[in-house]
Amino acid sequence: MARLRDNVLASYAGHAWVAVMGFAFVPAYLRELGAERFGMIAFMLSLQSISMLLDFGIGVFLGRELAQRAHDPARRGGIPRLIRSFEWLVWPTAALIAVLIFAGSGLLSTRWLKPHQLAAAEAGHAVELIGVAIALLWPTSFYTAAMAGMERQLRLNVLAIVFATLRFGGAQLVLVCTGSGLQGFLLWYALVAAAQSVTTARALWKSLPESDRPVQFDPREVAGARHFALGVFATTAFGLLLGQLDKLTLSTLRPLEEFGCYAVAATVSGGIGRLVQPMFNAVYPRLSRLASNGRRQELSQLYHLASQIVAVALAAMAGVICAYPGSVLLLWTGNAEVASRTAVPLALLFAGTAINGIMNLPYALQLAHGWTRLATSINLASIIFAIPLYAVAIGRFGMTGAAAVWFAVNAFAFMVGLPLMHRRLLRGELSNWGLRAVAPPVLAAATVCLSARLLQPSVERTPGGLAWLVLVTGAALAAAALASRGARRAVLDYWGPMRSP
Structure with missing residues (x-):
């Protein structure tokens, strides 16, 4: 069993690296984009936080439930079925997030935000890309919560370090080398988000125990969490x-x-x-x-x-x-x-x-x-x-x-x-x-x-x-x-x- 000390150290190492990446590159983004376009990125992060509402508490439930099942031989074999059951909710919800933000992009860019330098068309297109990026990253929180519940902190934080480096460092290269501005930044963010969600999902499934029953959707698993x-x-x-x-x-x-x-x-x-x-x-x-x-x-x-x-x-x-x-x-x-x-x-x-x-x-x-x-x-x-x-x-x-x-x-x-x-x-x-x-x-x-x-x-x-x-x-x-x-x-x-x- 992983020692708690090792989990804490791995978790701090991952979060520290993500923090270093953010603090190192935000001033560069501010210089390249200006305060107003950087405000669009801040708006994206706010929407990303709000989108966590559609998690409906599943992540925290999984952390508690998996911590108990992983050390109970009688319930351990049901873990893969539990994960699969909630996966059937996670990915459709991600698609719903993209649709909702995309549909409301016009109102958000003109009625909610008050850009002075950004043209209305550019602001609306930016909000559309924000919706795609948020939706592609959203499943990562589900798989992260599951891996934390299984106490797979080392593997989880290695992934966090890799993708933080790709996200922040790659976005800076896009801004400097392509001159694509805010649109290029958001496209890169969406690409890395998709890769992180898929990779974290595969890492979780490789760490799960063998199932005692067919791995398929089970409504009783969802109902038990309500x-x-x-x-x-x-x-x-x-x-x-x-x-x-x-x-x-x-x-x-x-x-x-x-x-x-x-x-x-x-x-x-x-x-x-x-x-x-x-x-x-x-x-x-x-x-x-x-x-x-x-x-x-x-x-x-x-x-x-x-x-x-x-x-x-x-x-x-x-x-x-x-x-x-x-x-x-x-x-x-x-x-x-x-x-x-x-x-x-x-x-x-x-x-x-x-x-x-x-x-x-x-x-x-x-x-x-x-x-x-x-x-x-x-x-x-x-x-x-x-x-x-x-x-x-x-x-x-x-x-x-x-x-x-x-x-x-x-x-x-x-x-x-x-x-x-x-x-x-x-x-x-x-x-x-x-x-x-x-x-x-x-x-x-x-x-x-x-x-x-x-x-x-x-x-x-x-x-x-x-x-x-x-x-x-x-x-x-x-x-x-x-x-x-x-x-x-x-x-x-x-x-x-x-x-x-």
Whole structure:
């Protein structure tokens, strides 16, 4: 059986490479395409996130179900039939996504977006290509969730590294060598998306155990998923809507150029997901298995350890970004105007996304127990709270208002959701989680970053400036790790803390 430590490391390696590719090439895309056309790419990524609603919770259900079946000899042989049954839903849904976006391309390009430089025909054609690209990539999430549930993290992340390199590096070559602009970028994106979906599907099927019955569609497999999957769907639907409200509202109320600048800040803050998702992907299947077997002590130990490691990484990165938002943007993009306009929004976005990231492990614990109602309720309440605030804040303060509301919404979810969760799951451990897992690394990293800001308030776009940010990041990470008992133990006892329970 793959060791949990190896799964975590493989997952982090894959996500780190994808993040490096994105951060390395986004400034180049911005230079080649301009803010408005880059805004179209940001719009594509927003639509891509929204398309995950049509997953209907299947991916999360598979992660939990496969983690349990893979270690149960009586149910292991039914895994191929389970995958085949849901495949009959996945590919038609992908086709539906393409049709819906293609049919609405005219309205989306003229009524929703507000391009000034792009001609109406070019914008409409771009939205059509966006629909094709999103549809071709969409099945990848299904196969990725299945491979994560089977704990095939090494193979999964090798594929992620290969296709991230092809997607980002290849798109830059297309822009530079062909001069095809936005159309060439989207065509390349669609081509790589198709290749990734097909290749990931083949990799999954090669890793499945032999079936105990004919591998064909079984309506009972789909019906058996309906209660948990629909709960996850509701949670995911509200969560995705909440996560895209700022961008959707900003894109319709403000000029496309401003939305493009905001998308740059959102890209940076979205990098936090690369710090959290690897741990979630590796730990969630194991939490599900421990929860189903009633092994509470091991479940608690894994939950607290994973939370501490995530808190260390988030505290260090959020501290540096919030201390030097404009400097980070200037070093990254080389665009002084974009850095100046988006510095404050970036700090607010990053702080809010860091809070959201801290809540990922508690959410994994809820899913492992098959409990979705709390997360659904919190997300729904947050949406009701956020919609009027976004309308007012964006109308008055633009992208700074959008970022401020995002921070407030996540702070609300944190303060309300965590106490409610710990009243039912791992009762009596909230104070231990907050005071030992979260607070020490956050306070340590914040102290280092605030001290650095006092010593050197601004950082220039020079090798010395870059070296200073690297030094501060390393110091914040070291301080956060030393302040976290679990992280210290993981470093000192490399082979022990994440052995398979």
